[in-house]
Amino acid sequence: MSEQQTxxxxxxxxDKLKDLINAGRDPYKVAKYEVTSNSQQVKDNFEEMxxxxxxxxxxxxxxxxxxxxxxxxxxxxxxxxQMFVKQETVGEEEYSWLKTYDxxxxxxxxxxxxxxxxxxxxxxxxxxxxxxxxxxxxPEKFHGLKDTDLRYRxxxxxxxxxxxxxxxxxxxxxxxxxxxxxLDGEGYLEVETPILSPIAGGANxxxxxxxxxxxxxDMYMRIANELFLKRLVVGGLGDGVYExxxxxxxxxxxxxxNPEYTAMEVYKPYxxxxxxxxxxxxxxxxxxxxxxxxxxxxxQGKVIDFTPPWRRVRMQDMVKEYAGVDFDLINxxxxxxxxxxxxxxxxxxxxxxxxxISELFEEFCEEHLDQPTFVTHHPVEISPLAKRNxxxxxxxxxxxxxxxxxxxxxxxxxxxxxIDQRERFEEQLKQKEAGDDEAHMMDNDFINAIEVGxxxxxxxxxxxxxxxxxxxxxxxxxxxxLFPTMKPLD
Numbered sequence: 001m002s003e004q005q006t007x008x009x010x011x012x013x014x015d016k017l018k019d020l021i022n023a024g025r026d027p028y029k030v031a032k033y034e035v036t037s038n039s040q041q042v043k044d045n046f047e048e049m050x051x052x053x054x055x056x057x058x059x060x061x062x063x064x065x066x067x068x069x070x071x072x073x074x075x076x077x078x079x080x081x082q083m084f085v086k087q088e089t090v091g092e093e094e095y096s097w098l099k100t101y102d103x104x105x106x107x108x109x110x111x112x113x114x115x116x117x118x119x120x121x122x123x124x125x126x127x128x129x130x131x132x133x134x135x136x137x138x139p140e141k142f143h144g145l146k147d148t149d150l151r152y153r154x155x156x157x158x159x160x161x162x163x164x165x166x167x168x169x170x171x172x173x174x175x176x177x178x179x180x181x182x183l184d185g186e187g188y189l190e191v192e193t194p195i196l197s198p199i200a201g202g203a204n205x206x207x208x209x210x211x212x213x214x215x216x217x218d219m220y221m222r223i224a225n226e227l228f229l230k231r232l233v234v235g236g237l238g239d240g241v242y243e244x245x246x247x248x249x250x251x252x253x254x255x256x257x258n259p260e261y262t263a264m265e266v267y268k269p270y271x272x273x274x275x276x277x278x279x280x281x282x283x284x285x286x287x288x289x290x291x292x293x294x295x296x297x298x299x300q301g302k303v304i305d306f307t308p309p310w311r312r313v314r315m316q317d318m319v320k321e322y323a324g325v326d327f328d329l330i331n332x333x334x335x336x337x338x339x340x341x342x343x344x345x346x347x348x349x350x351x352x353x354x355x356x357i358s359e360l361f362e363e364f365c366e367e368h369l370d371q372p373t374f375v376t377h378h379p380v381e382i383s384p385l386a387k388r389n390x391x392x393x394x395x396x397x398x399x400x401x402x403x404x405x406x407x408x409x410x411x412x413x414x415x416x417x418x419i420d421q422r423e424r425f426e427e428q429l430k431q432k433e434a435g436d437d438e439a440h441m442m443d444n445d446f447i448n449a450i451e452v453g454x455x456x457x458x459x460x461x462x463x464x465x466x467x468x469x470x471x472x473x474x475x476x477x478x479x480x481x482l483f484p485t486m487k488p489l490d
Contacts, residue, residue, distance in 0.1 A: 013135045016100055020133065025097065027130040033057050033108040039074070039081035042113055046121050054123065055110040056081070057131060059160065060103050061138075070098065074109065074123075075163070082122040083109050090125060097130075104134030104160075152478050153486055165479075168472050171291045172480055175468050178287035179244060179264055186279075188266060189238035193228035195221060195246070201446065202226030202385070204428075204438045205249045208259075221248035226385065226459065227446045229267045230414060233457050234449045242266035244464065255476040256406055259485045262464040267414070271458030273386075273397045276411035277374050279460060280401050281308040284372070284408075284467060291471050299473050302370065304403055310372040312399075315361050318375060323364040327357055349434040354379025354394065369402035384424040384440050386412035404470060409462045416454035418447050 020026060037054040058076035065071050068087035073080050087095040101107065111125040139161050151158040159166060180190065198217060200207035202224030212219050225243050232241050244264040251257065268275065285295045288306050295307040320326045323343065330336055336353035345359045357379050369375070377395040380388060386396035397413035415421050424440075425447070431439035468480045478484040 009137045010135055013102055013133065013137075016102070017133045017135070019100075020097075020130070023097075025130065027133050030129065030131050033129065033131055035108070038078050039076050040078035042081055042123070043079070043121050046113065046115070049113045051112060051114070053110065053112050053126070055108060056123070057106065057108040059134075060101055060105045060107060062103065063101070068095070070095075072101075072107075074107065075160070077166075079163075082116070082120055083107075083111075083125050083128070084114075084116065084122045085125045085128065090127060094128065098128055101130060102134060104136065104138045105130060106132040106134070148478075149486075152484050153489075155482055168474060168480060169482060171472050172468050174291045175287045175471060176244065176262075176464065178290040179283060179462075179464065181290075182283050182286045183242050183266060186240075187238075188240040188242045188268070191229070191232060191237070191241050191243055192245075193222075193225045193232075193243055195248075197222060199441050199443050201441055201443045202228075204382075204384070204440055206251050206437050208248050208250045223247060223249050224263070224461065225265050226267075226461070227443060229265055230454060230457065230459070231446065231449045233267050233269050234452055234454050240266065240268035240271075253485065256466060256469075258465070258477050258481055261477070261481075263461055264464050265459065265461045267457055267459045269455040269457050272413040272456065273376075273399055273411050273458055276458045276460040277310070277312065277399060277401075278308075279458075280374075280409050280411065280462065281306070281310045281372065283462065287467070288471050297471055297473070299404060299470050300475055304371060304470060306372055306403070310374055310401070312374045312376060314377045315365075315375050315379075316357060316377065316395075318365040318368075319357055319360045321365075322368060323360045325360060327353070348436075350431060352379075352381050354381035358382045366402065366405050366407075369405050372401065372403045374399045374401050380424075381427075383412065384428050385415055385421075387415045387417075388420070406466050406470075407463065408466045408470070409460060411458070411460040414454065414457040414459045416450055416456060418451040421450060422447050 034055055035057050037056050039056065039058070042049055042054060056076060058074040060072055061075045061080060062073040063070060070085045072083040072085065074083050085095065085098060090098065108129045108131050109123055109125050110127045111123045114122060114124050116122050138157065184190070196219045198219055200220035200223050203226070205223040207220040207223050210219050210221065224247060229241055229243060242264060244262065246260050247263045248260050250259065253259065266279070285306050285308055288295045288297055296303055296305045316327045325339055330339065330353065333352045336356040337347060337351060340347060340356045340359065343360060345356065345363065376399040377389055378398045380394055380396050383396040383398045386398040389395040389397050399411055400407050401409035425442045428440040429442055465477050465480060469477060472480060474480050
Protein backbone atom coordinates (compact mmCIF):
# COMPACT_ATOMS: atom_id res chain seq x y z
CA MET A 1 0.00 0.00 0.00
CA SER A 2 1.43 3.38 -0.98
CA GLU A 3 1.87 6.28 1.45
CA GLN A 4 -0.81 8.14 -0.49
CA GLN A 5 -3.28 5.29 -0.05
CA THR A 6 -2.40 4.98 3.62
CA UNK A 7 -2.95 8.70 4.09
CA UNK A 8 -6.29 8.59 2.28
CA UNK A 9 -7.53 5.70 4.44
CA UNK A 10 -6.43 7.46 7.60
CA UNK A 11 -8.31 10.58 6.54
CA UNK A 12 -11.47 8.52 6.05
CA UNK A 13 -11.14 7.32 9.64
CA UNK A 14 -10.42 10.82 10.92
CA ASP A 15 -13.60 12.01 9.20
CA LYS A 16 -15.56 9.19 10.89
CA LEU A 17 -14.13 10.28 14.22
CA LYS A 18 -15.27 13.85 13.58
CA ASP A 19 -18.77 12.58 12.85
CA LEU A 20 -18.75 10.65 16.12
CA ILE A 21 -17.60 13.68 18.08
CA ASN A 22 -20.19 15.93 16.43
CA ALA A 23 -22.88 13.42 17.39
CA GLY A 24 -21.73 13.43 21.03
CA ARG A 25 -20.11 9.99 20.71
CA ASP A 26 -16.43 10.84 21.27
CA PRO A 27 -14.91 7.42 22.12
CA TYR A 28 -11.86 8.99 23.77
CA LYS A 29 -14.03 10.40 26.54
CA VAL A 30 -14.89 6.89 27.73
CA ALA A 31 -12.82 6.39 30.89
CA LYS A 32 -13.82 2.85 31.87
CA TYR A 33 -15.72 -0.21 30.68
CA GLU A 34 -16.92 -2.96 33.01
CA VAL A 35 -15.48 -6.26 31.75
CA THR A 36 -16.88 -9.41 33.34
CA SER A 37 -15.36 -12.09 31.11
CA ASN A 38 -12.96 -12.78 28.27
CA SER A 39 -12.96 -14.81 25.07
CA GLN A 40 -11.20 -17.84 26.53
CA GLN A 41 -13.42 -18.07 29.61
CA VAL A 42 -16.54 -18.02 27.45
CA LYS A 43 -15.24 -20.70 25.09
CA ASP A 44 -13.76 -22.94 27.78
CA ASN A 45 -16.89 -22.79 29.95
CA PHE A 46 -19.61 -22.57 27.30
CA GLU A 47 -21.94 -25.16 28.86
CA GLU A 48 -21.91 -23.28 32.15
CA MET A 49 -22.15 -19.81 30.58
CA UNK A 50 -24.65 -20.49 27.80
CA UNK A 51 -27.59 -18.12 28.11
CA UNK A 52 -25.84 -15.87 30.61
CA UNK A 53 -25.15 -12.20 29.94
CA UNK A 54 -21.48 -11.19 29.92
CA UNK A 55 -19.56 -8.09 28.97
CA UNK A 56 -16.17 -8.18 27.34
CA UNK A 57 -13.99 -5.83 25.33
CA UNK A 58 -11.51 -6.09 22.51
CA UNK A 59 -10.44 -5.03 19.07
CA UNK A 60 -12.54 -5.53 15.92
CA UNK A 61 -10.50 -7.84 13.69
CA UNK A 62 -13.09 -8.64 11.01
CA UNK A 63 -16.67 -7.74 10.15
CA UNK A 64 -19.19 -9.19 7.75
CA UNK A 65 -22.91 -9.36 7.23
CA UNK A 66 -25.57 -7.51 5.35
CA UNK A 67 -28.83 -5.77 5.94
CA UNK A 68 -29.89 -5.88 9.55
CA UNK A 69 -27.49 -8.56 10.83
CA UNK A 70 -23.73 -8.28 11.42
CA UNK A 71 -20.92 -10.55 12.58
CA UNK A 72 -17.76 -9.13 14.16
CA UNK A 73 -14.65 -10.95 15.38
CA UNK A 74 -13.51 -9.36 18.63
CA UNK A 75 -9.92 -10.00 19.81
CA UNK A 76 -8.93 -9.59 23.46
CA UNK A 77 -5.67 -10.54 25.16
CA UNK A 78 -6.57 -14.26 25.21
CA UNK A 79 -8.06 -14.82 21.78
CA UNK A 80 -11.05 -14.07 19.57
CA UNK A 81 -14.78 -14.45 19.89
CA GLN A 82 -17.62 -13.64 17.53
CA MET A 83 -20.06 -10.82 18.23
CA PHE A 84 -23.48 -11.28 16.63
CA VAL A 85 -25.53 -8.10 16.25
CA LYS A 86 -29.13 -7.63 15.09
CA GLN A 87 -30.57 -4.21 14.34
CA GLU A 88 -33.83 -5.01 16.11
CA THR A 89 -31.91 -5.79 19.30
CA VAL A 90 -29.61 -2.77 19.53
CA GLY A 91 -31.84 -0.30 17.74
CA GLU A 92 -31.69 1.27 14.29
CA GLU A 93 -29.55 4.28 15.31
CA GLU A 94 -26.97 2.20 17.20
CA TYR A 95 -26.81 -0.31 14.40
CA SER A 96 -26.19 2.41 11.80
CA TRP A 97 -23.26 3.70 13.85
CA LEU A 98 -21.96 0.16 14.38
CA LYS A 99 -21.75 -0.37 10.63
CA THR A 100 -19.27 2.54 10.43
CA TYR A 101 -16.83 0.96 12.88
CA ASP A 102 -13.53 -0.11 11.32
CA UNK A 103 -11.19 -3.05 11.77
CA UNK A 104 -8.86 -2.06 14.59
CA UNK A 105 -11.49 -0.16 16.58
CA UNK A 106 -11.81 -1.18 20.22
CA UNK A 107 -15.33 -1.94 21.44
CA UNK A 108 -17.10 -3.17 24.53
CA UNK A 109 -19.95 -5.63 24.06
CA UNK A 110 -22.59 -6.83 26.48
CA UNK A 111 -24.80 -9.75 25.59
CA UNK A 112 -25.90 -13.33 25.94
CA UNK A 113 -23.58 -16.28 25.34
CA UNK A 114 -24.96 -18.61 22.67
CA UNK A 115 -23.97 -20.83 19.77
CA UNK A 116 -24.86 -19.97 16.16
CA UNK A 117 -26.45 -22.42 13.70
CA UNK A 118 -22.95 -23.14 12.37
CA UNK A 119 -21.83 -24.07 15.88
CA UNK A 120 -19.70 -21.03 16.64
CA UNK A 121 -19.69 -19.80 20.24
CA UNK A 122 -20.70 -16.13 20.12
CA UNK A 123 -21.99 -13.15 22.05
CA UNK A 124 -25.50 -11.99 21.06
CA UNK A 125 -25.00 -8.25 21.52
CA UNK A 126 -27.52 -6.28 23.54
CA UNK A 127 -25.34 -3.19 23.51
CA UNK A 128 -22.06 -2.23 21.83
CA UNK A 129 -19.94 0.72 22.89
CA UNK A 130 -17.04 2.21 20.93
CA UNK A 131 -14.14 2.62 23.38
CA UNK A 132 -11.34 3.77 21.07
CA UNK A 133 -11.15 4.69 17.39
CA UNK A 134 -8.24 3.25 15.41
CA UNK A 135 -6.99 5.86 12.95
CA UNK A 136 -4.42 3.53 11.40
CA UNK A 137 -5.14 0.63 9.09
CA UNK A 138 -3.96 -2.78 10.32
CA PRO A 139 -2.07 -5.01 7.86
CA GLU A 140 -4.30 -7.05 5.54
CA LYS A 141 -5.59 -10.03 7.51
CA PHE A 142 -4.52 -12.82 5.15
CA HIS A 143 -0.90 -11.65 4.99
CA GLY A 144 -0.39 -10.07 8.37
CA LEU A 145 2.72 -8.16 9.40
CA LYS A 146 5.54 -10.14 7.80
CA ASP A 147 8.23 -7.45 7.42
CA THR A 148 10.51 -8.34 10.34
CA ASP A 149 12.01 -4.87 10.57
CA LEU A 150 8.54 -3.34 10.83
CA ARG A 151 7.48 -6.01 13.34
CA TYR A 152 10.30 -5.00 15.69
CA ARG A 153 9.64 -1.28 15.24
CA UNK A 154 5.88 -1.61 15.70
CA UNK A 155 5.64 -4.46 18.19
CA UNK A 156 2.21 -3.19 19.21
CA UNK A 157 0.94 -3.98 15.69
CA UNK A 158 2.87 -7.25 15.61
CA UNK A 159 1.11 -8.40 18.80
CA UNK A 160 -2.28 -7.59 17.28
CA UNK A 161 -1.91 -9.24 13.89
CA UNK A 162 0.46 -12.05 14.91
CA UNK A 163 -1.00 -12.97 18.33
CA UNK A 164 0.91 -16.26 18.38
CA UNK A 165 4.09 -14.35 19.27
CA UNK A 166 2.55 -13.60 22.65
CA UNK A 167 3.40 -17.18 23.61
CA UNK A 168 7.11 -16.38 23.26
CA UNK A 169 6.86 -13.46 25.65
CA UNK A 170 4.64 -15.35 28.08
CA UNK A 171 7.30 -18.07 28.08
CA UNK A 172 9.97 -15.41 28.62
CA UNK A 173 8.05 -14.31 31.69
CA UNK A 174 7.94 -17.90 32.98
CA UNK A 175 11.69 -18.29 32.52
CA UNK A 176 12.55 -15.05 34.31
CA UNK A 177 10.18 -15.89 37.18
CA UNK A 178 11.65 -19.40 37.25
CA UNK A 179 15.20 -18.09 37.71
CA UNK A 180 14.04 -16.03 40.68
CA UNK A 181 12.05 -18.94 42.11
CA UNK A 182 15.06 -21.25 41.94
CA LEU A 183 17.48 -18.79 43.53
CA ASP A 184 15.01 -17.69 46.20
CA GLY A 185 14.41 -21.34 47.01
CA GLU A 186 18.15 -21.86 47.45
CA GLY A 187 18.35 -19.00 49.94
CA TYR A 188 19.87 -16.29 47.75
CA LEU A 189 18.87 -12.69 48.42
CA GLU A 190 17.76 -10.52 45.47
CA VAL A 191 19.27 -7.01 45.58
CA GLU A 192 19.53 -3.90 43.40
CA THR A 193 22.78 -2.18 42.43
CA PRO A 194 23.52 1.01 40.45
CA ILE A 195 22.96 1.24 36.71
CA LEU A 196 24.93 4.51 36.52
CA SER A 197 28.47 4.57 37.87
CA PRO A 198 31.65 6.64 37.46
CA ILE A 199 33.45 3.39 36.55
CA ALA A 200 32.35 0.70 34.09
CA GLY A 201 33.53 -2.47 35.78
CA GLY A 202 32.92 -6.18 36.11
CA ALA A 203 33.58 -7.14 32.49
CA ASN A 204 35.68 -6.41 29.44
CA UNK A 205 33.31 -4.40 27.26
CA UNK A 206 32.83 -0.98 25.68
CA UNK A 207 30.42 1.09 27.80
CA UNK A 208 27.83 3.74 27.04
CA UNK A 209 28.87 7.14 28.39
CA UNK A 210 26.52 9.80 29.71
CA UNK A 211 26.95 12.98 31.74
CA UNK A 212 25.59 13.98 35.13
CA UNK A 213 24.89 17.71 35.00
CA UNK A 214 24.72 18.45 38.73
CA UNK A 215 27.96 16.62 39.55
CA UNK A 216 29.47 17.65 36.21
CA UNK A 217 31.01 14.22 35.69
CA ASP A 218 30.84 11.60 32.98
CA MET A 219 29.16 8.39 34.07
CA TYR A 220 28.83 4.95 32.55
CA MET A 221 25.83 2.68 32.15
CA ARG A 222 26.69 -0.63 33.73
CA ILE A 223 28.25 -3.37 31.64
CA ALA A 224 27.94 -5.78 34.60
CA ASN A 225 26.92 -5.65 38.24
CA GLU A 226 29.68 -7.92 39.49
CA LEU A 227 31.79 -5.45 41.48
CA PHE A 228 28.84 -4.08 43.45
CA LEU A 229 27.54 -7.55 44.24
CA LYS A 230 30.95 -8.62 45.51
CA ARG A 231 31.03 -5.51 47.72
CA LEU A 232 27.81 -6.86 49.28
CA VAL A 233 29.47 -10.22 49.89
CA VAL A 234 32.27 -8.34 51.66
CA GLY A 235 29.58 -6.69 53.79
CA GLY A 236 28.03 -10.04 54.64
CA LEU A 237 24.57 -9.30 53.21
CA GLY A 238 22.99 -12.74 53.24
CA ASP A 239 24.19 -16.21 52.32
CA GLY A 240 24.59 -15.25 48.67
CA VAL A 241 23.17 -12.37 46.64
CA TYR A 242 21.87 -12.02 43.10
CA GLU A 243 20.49 -9.41 40.74
CA UNK A 244 18.69 -9.78 37.43
CA UNK A 245 18.30 -6.77 35.19
CA UNK A 246 19.46 -4.77 32.19
CA UNK A 247 23.10 -4.43 31.18
CA UNK A 248 24.34 -2.03 28.50
CA UNK A 249 27.25 -2.56 26.10
CA UNK A 250 28.14 -0.17 23.29
CA UNK A 251 29.11 -2.90 20.88
CA UNK A 252 27.96 -4.66 17.72
CA UNK A 253 24.43 -5.80 16.98
CA UNK A 254 23.65 -9.19 15.48
CA UNK A 255 21.41 -12.23 16.02
CA UNK A 256 22.88 -12.75 19.52
CA UNK A 257 23.62 -9.18 20.62
CA ASN A 258 21.45 -6.21 21.57
CA PRO A 259 23.01 -3.09 23.16
CA GLU A 260 20.78 -3.53 26.22
CA TYR A 261 20.10 -7.04 27.41
CA THR A 262 19.03 -8.97 30.48
CA ALA A 263 21.60 -10.75 32.63
CA MET A 264 21.58 -12.41 36.04
CA GLU A 265 24.61 -12.45 38.34
CA VAL A 266 24.85 -14.37 41.59
CA TYR A 267 27.59 -14.58 44.24
CA LYS A 268 27.91 -17.09 47.07
CA PRO A 269 30.51 -16.88 49.83
CA TYR A 270 32.56 -19.97 50.66
CA UNK A 271 31.81 -21.50 47.25
CA UNK A 272 33.92 -21.96 44.10
CA UNK A 273 33.48 -22.27 40.35
CA UNK A 274 32.60 -25.96 40.64
CA UNK A 275 29.59 -25.00 42.76
CA UNK A 276 28.69 -22.43 40.11
CA UNK A 277 28.69 -25.15 37.43
CA UNK A 278 26.16 -27.10 39.43
CA UNK A 279 24.09 -23.96 39.98
CA UNK A 280 24.17 -23.07 36.27
CA UNK A 281 23.00 -26.43 34.99
CA UNK A 282 20.33 -26.67 37.68
CA UNK A 283 18.91 -23.20 36.93
CA UNK A 284 18.73 -23.78 33.17
CA UNK A 285 17.24 -27.26 33.58
CA UNK A 286 14.67 -25.87 36.05
CA UNK A 287 13.47 -23.07 33.78
CA UNK A 288 13.44 -25.32 30.69
CA UNK A 289 11.21 -27.77 32.54
CA UNK A 290 9.03 -24.92 33.80
CA UNK A 291 8.60 -23.28 30.39
CA UNK A 292 8.56 -26.29 28.07
CA UNK A 293 7.92 -29.28 30.34
CA UNK A 294 11.23 -30.92 29.39
CA UNK A 295 15.00 -30.40 29.57
CA UNK A 296 15.40 -31.67 26.00
CA UNK A 297 14.71 -28.58 23.91
CA UNK A 298 14.17 -28.56 20.16
CA UNK A 299 15.99 -25.59 18.68
CA GLN A 300 15.95 -24.87 14.95
CA GLY A 301 15.80 -28.52 13.94
CA LYS A 302 18.12 -30.01 16.56
CA VAL A 303 17.66 -31.17 20.14
CA ILE A 304 19.71 -29.57 22.91
CA ASP A 305 19.72 -31.63 26.10
CA PHE A 306 20.02 -29.44 29.21
CA THR A 307 19.69 -32.40 31.58
CA PRO A 308 22.45 -32.18 34.26
CA PRO A 309 25.29 -32.93 34.47
CA TRP A 310 26.77 -31.08 31.50
CA ARG A 311 30.10 -31.86 29.86
CA ARG A 312 33.21 -30.24 31.39
CA VAL A 313 36.40 -29.63 29.36
CA ARG A 314 39.51 -27.44 29.74
CA MET A 315 39.97 -24.67 27.17
CA GLN A 316 43.49 -25.90 26.41
CA ASP A 317 42.23 -29.42 25.76
CA MET A 318 39.71 -28.09 23.25
CA VAL A 319 42.44 -26.09 21.51
CA LYS A 320 44.55 -29.23 21.34
CA GLU A 321 41.63 -31.22 19.90
CA TYR A 322 40.36 -28.74 17.29
CA ALA A 323 43.34 -26.45 16.56
CA GLY A 324 45.99 -29.14 16.91
CA VAL A 325 48.12 -27.11 19.35
CA ASP A 326 49.18 -28.49 22.75
CA PHE A 327 49.80 -25.53 25.04
CA ASP A 328 50.99 -27.81 27.82
CA LEU A 329 54.17 -27.93 25.69
CA ILE A 330 54.29 -24.20 24.84
CA ASN A 331 55.55 -22.05 27.67
CA UNK A 332 56.63 -18.69 26.23
CA UNK A 333 54.79 -15.80 24.62
CA UNK A 334 57.20 -15.92 21.67
CA UNK A 335 56.39 -19.56 20.91
CA UNK A 336 52.67 -18.87 21.22
CA UNK A 337 52.77 -15.86 18.87
CA UNK A 338 54.63 -17.91 16.23
CA UNK A 339 51.85 -20.50 16.42
CA UNK A 340 49.22 -17.76 16.15
CA UNK A 341 50.82 -16.40 12.98
CA UNK A 342 50.84 -19.86 11.42
CA UNK A 343 47.15 -20.28 12.30
CA UNK A 344 46.19 -16.92 10.77
CA UNK A 345 45.42 -15.18 14.08
CA UNK A 346 45.77 -11.40 14.11
CA UNK A 347 48.70 -10.35 16.29
CA UNK A 348 47.76 -7.50 18.64
CA UNK A 349 49.94 -5.27 20.87
CA UNK A 350 51.01 -6.87 24.18
CA UNK A 351 49.71 -10.26 23.05
CA UNK A 352 50.69 -13.16 25.30
CA UNK A 353 50.44 -16.94 25.43
CA UNK A 354 47.11 -16.63 27.23
CA UNK A 355 45.67 -14.32 24.59
CA UNK A 356 46.70 -16.78 21.86
CA ILE A 357 44.95 -19.68 23.66
CA SER A 358 41.78 -17.59 23.84
CA GLU A 359 41.96 -16.53 20.19
CA LEU A 360 42.54 -20.11 18.98
CA PHE A 361 39.61 -21.28 21.09
CA GLU A 362 37.28 -18.71 19.54
CA GLU A 363 38.52 -19.44 16.02
CA PHE A 364 38.58 -23.23 16.06
CA CYS A 365 36.56 -24.56 19.00
CA GLU A 366 33.36 -22.62 19.71
CA GLU A 367 31.62 -23.93 16.57
CA HIS A 368 31.76 -27.47 18.01
CA LEU A 369 29.91 -26.63 21.25
CA ASP A 370 26.33 -27.49 20.34
CA GLN A 371 25.43 -29.46 23.46
CA PRO A 372 25.69 -27.77 26.89
CA THR A 373 29.37 -27.66 27.87
CA PHE A 374 31.45 -25.97 30.55
CA VAL A 375 34.75 -24.74 29.10
CA THR A 376 37.08 -24.31 32.08
CA HIS A 377 40.45 -22.85 33.12
CA HIS A 378 40.72 -19.71 31.02
CA PRO A 379 44.06 -17.86 30.83
CA VAL A 380 44.64 -15.24 33.51
CA GLU A 381 45.20 -12.48 30.91
CA ILE A 382 41.55 -12.61 29.80
CA SER A 383 40.16 -13.19 33.32
CA PRO A 384 41.07 -10.13 35.41
CA LEU A 385 38.55 -10.92 38.17
CA ALA A 386 39.06 -14.69 38.54
CA LYS A 387 41.16 -16.59 41.08
CA ARG A 388 44.30 -18.25 39.73
CA ASN A 389 44.34 -22.02 39.41
CA UNK A 390 46.56 -23.40 42.23
CA UNK A 391 48.17 -26.01 39.95
CA UNK A 392 48.92 -23.63 37.06
CA UNK A 393 48.86 -19.92 38.00
CA UNK A 394 48.82 -18.97 34.31
CA UNK A 395 45.21 -20.20 34.28
CA UNK A 396 42.14 -19.32 36.35
CA UNK A 397 39.36 -21.26 38.01
CA UNK A 398 36.83 -19.94 35.52
CA UNK A 399 34.35 -21.41 33.10
CA UNK A 400 32.10 -20.30 30.30
CA UNK A 401 28.99 -22.36 29.58
CA UNK A 402 28.11 -22.93 25.92
CA UNK A 403 25.04 -24.28 24.12
CA UNK A 404 24.28 -24.10 20.41
CA UNK A 405 27.85 -22.68 20.08
CA UNK A 406 26.77 -19.61 22.12
CA UNK A 407 28.21 -18.52 25.42
CA UNK A 408 25.29 -18.50 27.87
CA UNK A 409 27.10 -18.15 31.20
CA UNK A 410 30.41 -17.06 32.68
CA UNK A 411 31.67 -17.84 36.19
CA UNK A 412 34.73 -17.82 38.44
CA UNK A 413 36.15 -18.68 41.73
CA UNK A 414 36.35 -14.97 42.51
CA UNK A 415 39.72 -13.30 42.93
CA UNK A 416 39.92 -12.13 46.54
CA UNK A 417 43.64 -11.25 46.68
CA UNK A 418 43.70 -7.42 46.62
CA ILE A 419 47.39 -7.22 45.64
CA ASP A 420 46.91 -9.56 42.68
CA GLN A 421 43.69 -7.71 41.77
CA ARG A 422 45.46 -4.35 41.63
CA GLU A 423 48.22 -5.79 39.46
CA ARG A 424 45.66 -7.24 37.05
CA PHE A 425 43.79 -3.93 36.83
CA GLU A 426 47.12 -2.20 36.10
CA GLU A 427 47.77 -4.71 33.32
CA GLN A 428 44.29 -3.99 31.95
CA LEU A 429 45.14 -0.27 31.92
CA LYS A 430 48.18 -1.06 29.77
CA GLN A 431 45.91 -2.97 27.39
CA LYS A 432 43.57 0.04 27.25
CA GLU A 433 46.47 2.40 26.53
CA ALA A 434 47.54 0.04 23.75
CA GLY A 435 44.14 0.49 22.08
CA ASP A 436 41.87 -2.11 23.69
CA ASP A 437 38.74 -0.06 24.45
CA GLU A 438 37.13 -3.11 26.13
CA ALA A 439 39.88 -3.47 28.74
CA HIS A 440 38.87 -3.14 32.40
CA MET A 441 39.10 0.19 34.22
CA MET A 442 40.88 0.68 37.54
CA ASP A 443 38.43 0.59 40.47
CA ASN A 444 40.22 1.68 43.64
CA ASP A 445 37.12 1.45 45.83
CA PHE A 446 36.57 -2.16 44.78
CA ILE A 447 40.18 -2.95 45.70
CA ASN A 448 39.58 -1.22 49.03
CA ALA A 449 36.52 -3.44 49.53
CA ILE A 450 38.45 -6.68 49.01
CA GLU A 451 41.25 -5.34 51.23
CA VAL A 452 38.56 -5.24 53.93
CA GLY A 453 38.20 -8.94 53.15
CA UNK A 454 36.28 -10.87 50.49
CA UNK A 455 35.74 -14.50 51.55
CA UNK A 456 36.36 -17.28 49.03
CA UNK A 457 33.41 -16.74 46.70
CA UNK A 458 31.82 -18.36 43.68
CA UNK A 459 30.31 -15.97 41.14
CA UNK A 460 28.14 -16.59 38.09
CA UNK A 461 26.63 -14.52 35.31
CA UNK A 462 23.96 -15.95 32.99
CA UNK A 463 22.95 -14.34 29.69
CA UNK A 464 19.22 -14.58 30.27
CA UNK A 465 18.23 -13.50 26.76
CA UNK A 466 20.27 -16.26 25.11
CA UNK A 467 18.82 -18.88 27.42
CA UNK A 468 15.35 -17.60 26.51
CA UNK A 469 16.19 -17.78 22.79
CA UNK A 470 17.16 -21.43 23.14
CA UNK A 471 14.20 -22.48 25.26
CA UNK A 472 11.64 -20.61 23.10
CA UNK A 473 13.25 -21.76 19.81
CA UNK A 474 13.80 -18.23 18.50
CA UNK A 475 16.76 -17.67 16.14
CA UNK A 476 17.44 -13.99 16.94
CA UNK A 477 17.58 -11.95 20.12
CA UNK A 478 15.14 -9.45 18.60
CA UNK A 479 12.45 -12.10 18.64
CA UNK A 480 12.55 -12.39 22.43
CA UNK A 481 12.90 -8.68 23.30
CA LEU A 482 9.65 -6.74 23.06
CA PHE A 483 11.35 -3.54 21.92
CA PRO A 484 14.81 -4.30 20.50
CA THR A 485 17.19 -1.47 19.68
CA MET A 486 16.59 -0.19 16.11
CA LYS A 487 18.22 2.50 14.03
CA PRO A 488 15.71 5.38 13.66
CA LEU A 489 14.11 5.55 10.23
CA ASP A 490 14.93 9.24 9.93
